[in-house]
Amino acid sequence: MVTVTLAQRKSAVLTPSGLACLAGIPTINLTAGCAHGCLYCYSQGYSCYPGPGRVVVYANTLEKLKSELTRKRKRPQAVYFSPASDLFQPVPEVLELAYVILEYLLTQGIGVAFLSKGRIPERHMKLLRSKADMIRAQIGLVTLDANVAARFEPGAPPPVDRMAQIRSLRAGGIRTQVRLDPILPGLTDDGEPLDGLLAALAQAGVDCIAASTLFLRPALANALKAALTEVECRNLLAHFKPSGRLAIHAENSTVTALPPDHRRQILTRVADVARRHGILVKVCACKNPDLPSQCCGIAGDWPANGPQAIQHPLFPDIERTRHDPADSTE
Numbered sequence: 187m188v189t190v191t192l193a194q195r196k197s198a199v200l201t202p203s204g205l206a207c208l209a210g211i212p213t214i215n216l217t218a219g220c221a222h223g224c225l226y227c228y229s230q231g232y233s234c235y236p237g238p239g240r241v242v243v244y245a246n247t248l249e250k251l252k253s254e255l256t257r258k259r260k261r262p263q264a265v266y267f268s269p270a271s272d273l274f275q276p277v278p279e280v281l282e283l284a285y286v287i288l289e290y291l292l293t294q295g296i297g298v299a300f301l302s303k304g305r306i307p308e309r310h311m312k313l314l315r316s317k318a319d320m321i322r323a324q325i326g327l328v329t330l331d332a333n334v335a336a337r338f339e340p341g342a343p344p345p346v347d348r349m350a351q352i353r354s355l356r357a358g359g360i361r362t363q364v365r366l367d368p369i370l371p372g373l374t375d376d377g378e379p380l381d382g383l384l385a386a387l388a389q390a391g392v393d394c395i396a397a398s399t400l401f402l403r404p405a406l407a408n409a410l411k412a413a414l415t416e417v418e419c420r421n422l423l424a425h426f427k428p429s430g431r432l433a434i435h436a437e438n439s440t441v442t443a444l445p446p447d448h449r450r451q452i453l454t455r456v457a458d459v460a461r462r463h464g465i466l467v468k469v470c471a472c473k474n475p476d477l478p479s480q481c482c483g484i485a486g487d488w489p490a491n492g493p494q495a496i497q498h499p500l501f502p503d504i505e506r507t508r509h510d511p512a513d514s515t516e
C-alpha cells in the first residue's frame with residue numbers, strides 16, 4: 187500500500203548532474219520516493235526521501251519545465267530521468283505526469299533517457315516507439331529469480347515482465363541497455379542465477395549491460411535489516427567484512443563497499459560469463475573509482491556528448507572489439 191501526496195515543486199525541474207556521463211544532460215525527478223520500494227534503493231538515504239511506502243508527486247513539473255525551457259538560451263539535447271525515482275512506478279498520478287512530460291519533451295525535440303524497473307503502459311510505449319531515435323532506455327534487472335526479486339524489489343514487476351519489456355522496446359527500435367545494479371553478493375553474483383540471466387539477455391538481443399555491486403549506507407542497511415530475516419541479512423552483510431569506506435563520484439558521497447578484491451572478482455566473473463554470451467559489460471566508474479572501470483553510459487550516447495571516454499578498461503579485449511557508439515544498443 188502506497189501513500190501518494192501531490193506537492194508543488196519549488197526548486198528547478200532541470201537539474202545539472204555532477205556525473206561525467208551526464209555532462210550536458212540535466213536530470214528530472216518526477217517524485218520523491220518510489221512505489222517500487224527496492225530494499226537496496228540508494229535514494230533511501232536522501233534528505234527528500236519521504237519514507238517507505240510514500241511517494242510525493244511534483245504535480246507542477248510540466249508548468250515549471252515549460253517555463254524553464256522558454257527561458258533557456260541553449261536547450262538541452264536530452265534529459266535523463268533520475269534513477270532516484272522511477273517514471274514508470276505503478277502510481278496513476280506518476281504515470282500520467284510521466285506521459286505529459288515525455289510528450290512535451292519529445293515534441294520539443296528533446297531526447298529522453300531513463301532507467302526503469304517499472305511496467306511501461308501501452309500508451310507510453312506507443313509514444314516512445316513513435317520517437318524511437320530520441321529515446322535511450324535502460325531497464326534495471328538484477329535477477330531472473332522471481333523470489334529474490336520479490337524480496338528485494340517488492341513493488342516492481344517480476345523479472346519475466348521486464349524481460350518482455352526489453353524485447354518490446356528493442357522491437358520498437360529503441361536503444362535499450364540493461365543495468366545489472368546492484369549485483370547482490372552471494373545471491374546473484376555467480377552460478378546459474380548469473381549465467382541464466384545473461385543467457386536470457388543475450389537471447390533477447392541485448393549485447394551490452396552496465397554493472398555494479400551493492401554498496402551500503404546507514405538508511406539502506408536499516409531497510410535490509412527491517413525487511414529480511416536475521417539469517418538472510420547476516421549472510422548478505424557478511425560479504426562486507428572487512429568493511430571499507432569508499433568515496434564514490436555518485437552524489438560525491440562515502441559508502442560502505444565490498445572490499446576491492448571482492449568487487450573486482452565479482453565484476454570480472456560477470457564480464458567473463460557475459461562475454462561467453464556475447465555481451466559487453468561496462469563497469470560503473472562513478473561507483474568504482476578505485477577499480478579499472480569506465481563510463482557506464484547511464485544516459486546513452488548522444489551526438490553532442492562526443493565519444494564517451496573509456497579509461498583503463500577492465501576488459502580491454504571486449505572494449506576494443508565491441509565498443510562502438512553506433513551499435514544498436516548502448
Ligand code: SF4
Binds near residue numbers: 226269
Ligand atoms: S525502482 Fe529505482 S528508484 Fe524505485 S525503489 Fe527501486 S531502485 Fe529505488
